[in-house]
Amino acid sequence: MTGETVVEARDLVVRYGSFTAVDHISFAVKRGEIFGFLGANGAGKTTTIRVLCGLLQPTAGDVRVAGAGYADGETAIKIRVGYMSQKFTLYNDLTVGENLDFIASLRKLDRSYYLERRSDLLNLISFTKGLDATVRDLSGGIKQQVSLAAALLHDPEIVFLDEPTAGVTPAGRDRFWKLIHGIAERGKTVFVTTHYMDEAEQCGRIALMRDGKLVATDTPAGLKSTAFPEPLYELDPVARLNPADVAAWEEHEGFAFFERYGPRFHASPLNAEEWQRRRPELERQFRIRPVAPSLEDVFLRIIEGPR
Amino acid sequence: MINRTMAGFIKKEMIQALRDPRMKFILFVAPLVQMTIFGVAISNEVKNIRLAALFDSKDYVLRDVYERAIQGEWFVPARASRAMAADPFELVRSGQADAVLVGPPGGFTRALGRGDAPLELLVDATNVTQAQSVEGYMRTIVQRVVQTDLHLPAGGAPIQFDIRVLFNPSLDTSIFMVPGVMTMLMVLTTLVLTNIAIVREKELGTFEMLISAPVSRTEVILGKTVPYVVIGMTNLPLVLSVAVFVFHVPMRGSVLALIVATFAFVCTTVAMGTLISTYCRNQQQASMGGFLFMFPAIMFSGLIFPIENMPASVRWMSAIDPLAHYLSLLRNIMLKGGDVRTLASHTTALVILAAVSGAISFKRFHTTLT
Amino acid sequence: MNFRWRRAAAVARKEWFHIRRDPFTLTLALALPLAMVIIYGVAIDFNIKNVSLAVSDFDATESSRRLVDTFASSDYFRVRRADSPGQALQDVVAEKARAALVIPPRFEKDLGAGRGASAQVLLDGADNSTVGPVSLYVQTIQTLANARIAGANPVAPYDLRTRFLFNPELNSRWFVIPGLIVVIMAILSIFLTALTVAREWENGSMELLLSTPIQPIEIIAGKAAPYAGLGILAVAFVYVIARTAFGVPFEGNLLVFALGCLLFLATYLAQGLLISVVTRQQTVAMQLSMLTGMLPSNLLSGFVFPIASMPRFFWYFTMLLPARWFMVIARRSFLEGSTLAQLGVPLAALGVSCAVMVSLAARRFRRSLE
Numbered sequence A: 001m002t003g004e005t006v007v008e009a010r011d012l013v014v015r016y017g018s019f020t021a022v023d024h025i026s027f028a029v030k031r032g033e034i035f036g037f038l039g040a041n042g043a044g045k046t047t048t049i050r051v052l053c054g055l056l057q058p059t060a061g062d063v064r065v066a067g068a069g070y071a072d073g074e075t076a077i078k079i080r081v082g083y084m085s086q087k088f089t090l091y092n093d094l095t096v097g098e099n100l101d102f103i104a105s106l107r108k109l110d111r112s113y114y115l116e117r118r119s120d121l122l123n124l125i126s127f128t129k130g131l132d133a134t135v136r137d138l139s140g141g142i143k144q145q146v147s148l149a150a151a152l153l154h155d156p157e158i159v160f161l162d163e164p165t166a167g168v169t170p171a172g173r174d175r176f177w178k179l180i181h182g183i184a185e186r187g188k189t190v191f192v193t194t195h196y197m198d199e200a201e202q203c204g205r206i207a208l209m210r211d212g213k214l215v216a217t218d219t220p221a222g223l224k225s226t227a228f229p230e231p232l233y234e235l236d237p238v239a240r241l242n243p244a245d246v247a248a249w250e251e252h253e254g255f256a257f258f259e260r261y262g263p264r265f266h267a268s269p270l271n272a273e274e275w276q277r278r279r280p281e282l283e284r285q286f287r288i289r290p291v292a293p294s295l296e297d298v299f300l301r302i303i304e305g306p307r
Numbered sequence B: 001m002i003n004r005t006m007a008g009f010i011k012k013e014m015i016q017a018l019r020d021p022r023m024k025f026i027l028f029v030a031p032l033v034q035m036t037i038f039g040v041a042i043s044n045e046v047k048n049i050r051l052a053a054l055f056d057s058k059d060y061v062l063r064d065v066y067e068r069a070i071q072g073e074w075f076v077p078a079r080a081s082r083a084m085a086a087d088p089f090e091l092v093r094s095g096q097a098d099a100v101l102v103g104p105p106g107g108f109t110r111a112l113g114r115g116d117a118p119l120e121l122l123v124d125a126t127n128v129t130q131a132q133s134v135e136g137y138m139r140t141i142v143q144r145v146v147q148t149d150l151h152l153p154a155g156g157a158p159i160q161f162d163i164r165v166l167f168n169p170s171l172d173t174s175i176f177m178v179p180g181v182m183t184m185l186m187v188l189t190t191l192v193l194t195n196i197a198i199v200r201e202k203e204l205g206t207f208e209m210l211i212s213a214p215v216s217r218t219e220v221i222l223g224k225t226v227p228y229v230v231i232g233m234t235n236l237p238l239v240l241s242v243a244v245f246v247f248h249v250p251m252r253g254s255v256l257a258l259i260v261a262t263f264a265f266v267c268t269t270v271a272m273g274t275l276i277s278t279y280c281r282n283q284q285q286a287s288m289g290g291f292l293f294m295f296p297a298i299m300f301s302g303l304i305f306p307i308e309n310m311p312a313s314v315r316w317m318s319a320i321d322p323l324a325h326y327l328s329l330l331r332n333i334m335l336k337g338g339d340v341r342t343l344a345s346h347t348t349a350l351v352i353l354a355a356v357s358g359a360i361s362f363k364r365f366h367t368t369l370t
Numbered sequence C: 001m002n003f004r005w006r007r008a009a010a011v012a013r014k015e016w017f018h019i020r021r022d023p024f025t026l027t028l029a030l031a032l033p034l035a036m037v038i039i040y041g042v043a044i045d046f047n048i049k050n051v052s053l054a055v056s057d058f059d060a061t062e063s064s065r066r067l068v069d070t071f072a073s074s075d076y077f078r079v080r081r082a083d084s085p086g087q088a089l090q091d092v093v094a095e096k097a098r099a100a101l102v103i104p105p106r107f108e109k110d111l112g113a114g115r116g117a118s119a120q121v122l123l124d125g126a127d128n129s130t131v132g133p134v135s136l137y138v139q140t141i142q143t144l145a146n147a148r149i150a151g152a153n154p155v156a157p158y159d160l161r162t163r164f165l166f167n168p169e170l171n172s173r174w175f176v177i178p179g180l181i182v183v184i185m186a187i188l189s190i191f192l193t194a195l196t197v198a199r200e201w202e203n204g205s206m207e208l209l210l211s212t213p214i215q216p217i218e219i220i221a222g223k224a225a226p227y228a229g230l231g232i233l234a235v236a237f238v239y240v241i242a243r244t245a246f247g248v249p250f251e252g253n254l255l256v257f258a259l260g261c262l263l264f265l266a267t268y269l270a271q272g273l274l275i276s277v278v279t280r281q282q283t284v285a286m287q288l289s290m291l292t293g294m295l296p297s298n299l300l301s302g303f304v305f306p307i308a309s310m311p312r313f314f315w316y317f318t319m320l321l322p323a324r325w326f327m328v329i330a331r332r333s334f335l336e337g338s339t340l341a342q343l344g345v346p347l348a349a350l351g352v353s354c355a356v357m358v359s360l361a362a363r364r365f366r367r368s369l370e
Helices: A045-052 A074-080 A096-106 A111-124 A140-152 A170-185 A197-201 A220-227 A243-251 A272-285 A295-304 B004-019 B021-041 B060-071 B088-093 B108-114 B128-149 B173-204 B206-211 B217-246 B255-277 B283-299 B312-319 B322-336 B340-364 C005-020 C023-043 C062-073 C085-093 C107-112 C128-148 C172-203 C205-210 C216-244 C254-279 C282-299 C312-320 C322-336 C344-369
Strands: A005-016 A019-030 A034-039 A060-065 A081-084 A158-162 A189-193 A205-210 A213-218 A232-237 A255-261 A264-269 A286-291 B049-054 B075-077 B099-102 B117-124 B159-166 C051-057 C077-081 C099-103 C117-124 C158-165
Touching: A005 A045, A005 A189, A019 A045, A019 A189, A019 A205, A034 A045, A034 A170, A034 A197, A045 A060, A045 A158, A045 A189, A074 A081, A081 A140, A096 A111, A096 A140, A096 B004, A111 A140, A140 A158, A140 A170, A170 A189, A197 A295, A205 A220, A205 A295, A213 A220, A220 A295, A232 A272, A243 A255, A255 A295, A264 A272, A272 A286, B004 B173, B004 B217, B021 B173, B021 B217, B021 C282, B049 B060, B049 B088, B060 B075, B060 B099, B060 B108, B060 B128, B088 B099, B088 B117, B088 C158, B099 B128, B108 B117, B108 C158, B117 B128, B128 C128, B128 C158, B128 C172, B159 C128, B173 B206, B173 B217, B173 B255, B173 B283, B173 B322, B173 C128, B173 C282, B217 B255, B217 B340, B255 B283, B255 B322, B255 B340, B283 B322, B283 C023, B283 C172, B283 C282, B312 C023, B322 B340, B322 C085, C005 C023, C005 C216, C023 C172, C023 C216, C051 C062, C051 C085, C051 C128, C062 C077, C062 C099, C062 C107, C062 C128, C085 C099, C085 C117, C107 C117, C117 C128, C172 C205, C172 C216, C172 C254, C172 C282, C172 C322, C205 C216, C216 C254, C216 C344, C254 C282, C254 C322, C254 C344, C312 C322, C322 C344
Parallel strands: A019 A213, A034 A189, A034 A205, A081 A158, A158 A189, B049 B075, B049 B099, B117 C158, B159 C117, C051 C077, C051 C099
Antiparallel strands: A005 A019, A005 A060, A205 A213, A232 A264, A232 A286, A255 A264, B099 B117, C099 C117
């Protein structure tokens, strides 16, 4: 891995009429990275990916994908990338073989090259159903894997995956991510958006988007330590708390972070002194134990937390 | 001209179109069924007019007129014919009769003897063409009967017209109608299907996948339309065989001319379907768009209403109606043998319509999302 | 089966919100019928005039010229000169003329010699809408020519007076417009429900609805209601245009007409819902609507092509079409002033089709639950 930048966005802006979907974002992705994009729905992730795939002209700013930009014509970008969209990439009423044939023709692949790639990729995803299987009859997990194979058919250097594991079982997601790692090891750059925190953990670096802006870009560990400079504690209520008490704690200025976490709470104090002062009172209401921050906590803190 | 991408496209579209069994039904079975029903059922001919006549037993001339009339194909007896004191107006009003003959007081026969015999014919004129024909038929019948009964010289008028109906001497209605129905059916499959197929991709999201590949506008547009041109053309032998073998519509022109005309027509309707699809974001709009086109297209095609009679302010709608051109072409080729200049002018019109629709579609089509 | 009005009303309200937020459907439902009635009201005229007549005059005498003049001076024909009979025939083939007149060289001589002169009239039999009327005109001209040129004025001992009832001036608009209302409403109602509801099946919200305790019949009633309201509104607009802009009279009972309208709309709306349940897919829903809605109501309802002229089988078959019955009600209400009693049969027929269609739709909805 050479550390060379293969995807770059500089001050990217996308506006639809008066609505700004992407608001001056900049980032750089290196070759072989698995780069994750996190954010709520409507934050601008899909729009950004569309721009990077050559599907959408930006309103302002610049993108460079494997050395090509919109000034070279969108086709220059499209040739170099593979794309797996959020909605169905494959035709339900066609078989796997027919779908792949079609994509091969869209990409103008030479027949023998295509056949070789096809068997390689189907092997990679351990596809056992046969080329005559109609896509409609496949399970969600297998459909996504075949979609991935379709996106990789022309051997692009960079592949963009927009919520690739939506609606797939945990086992299926696990298998899928093993594939992603396999691809990255071969030198491909993977750009992925996801809602699942455990998947985000597997990315090399993550970018967090909110309301069209990029609020943080770092490795998972980096994000966690930036978000929680102070230790994080899990608070398990001893007895049922009434809503007034909960509200009181949530508003308390002694805490930099106080959020529900299922039936319990995660809290991070402003500083060590505050913690010492609050601790006795807390111990009366909660059982306390320190926990390592998860990306979920980071997400809640940075994106959904009060600002 | 057809490169790897387009060939792949065409293959995919054909597979999709043909795989859906309901689509197959609509593409192939429904046209045949429709042709049969409409080719047999509809006609402009006036027949089975329910006639009543009010006369007493001594009025033999009027009776002869009545009997003569119902013997022919045109008139049938109305149910309450020999009504005694029935009000002729009521007979028509109540829907029991379409036409009523009313002799003068004292009887028609006696009045004829005097040389002054008014004979009244009441006709239900809600259907205008029917009413005109009824009057015409009755006039002829009365004239003949009076001539025979009064033993008038049969010499007839000095000037006689020898009237011949060309191309369809037996006035067989299916010969007019079937080409029209053929036209309608072919446009249903080409225009409507193309439109919907294109919009369906947009709506389902596969369109996004499509344009993420480096395909040009030409490749996508042609890739999606050529299969429907092919499917449209395959409709022709099917529909033509039914027309010729079942309805005995003559085929006096050349098959080549017919193929060229059909090809121009199919290209035009597919192009128009594509144009409509560029304005539609989802399938519901696509279907509406198809309908908005079809209804006036049928109305102005000349199948139901005479185009020549339309005021100039609306006649231009027939000029841009591909169905009108194709119907003229079909009738001209099949019934009249195909006149070169007529064929050329209608075909050129189709080509122009196709080119314009195609050009606008091309401009409106984007390989990026907006 | 217990029917709760509240649930049906809730569905109706939701449907109404959908419609209100979909300007497309709204415009379609209201503006389209209006636009169509206006355009077709203007465009359609069955009183054929200015028929192009190619004349080849071999005789070139005063008599023959006067014959040609008799044609030319009538409103019916427009004369164009042809050099030879062949040319005249060619003009008909090439669509430059709809009829041809060929006067042989001995015309005047024959006339003078008392032998009886004849001229050949050729009619274009390829177009059904003109042949009938044109041949009637030719007969009229024959009588005129005899009177003017040969001085033969056979004073017929009788005088056939025709009274055209309900439409004395044979106004095409009075004939077409009431029928047009029927046709447009038939198409629109099937279309609207088939499409809007098919969409709900496709995106799954119908299943959501069916998972509640709501009864299928309540869904049908609720979904059809807003469209029925729109439909009645549209008919009201068209009624106003018909009465004011086109001067079509309305002799009948507005309430009876409204009742017929309601039953008619309900039937076709239910048919649309049935189509939506059966097909669950917009593309197919639309094709099916066209097949069972638009084409039959255009062609088999008695709109232009009289049912009496159809083969006997169709007299019974068309009884299945609601459009056929409402056509009777509409025409009679506008032009004949029929009462409730006189329209009993069509109203009952509409009532039955409505009940049948609604129960079919309900049954299918229920089956789709299992």
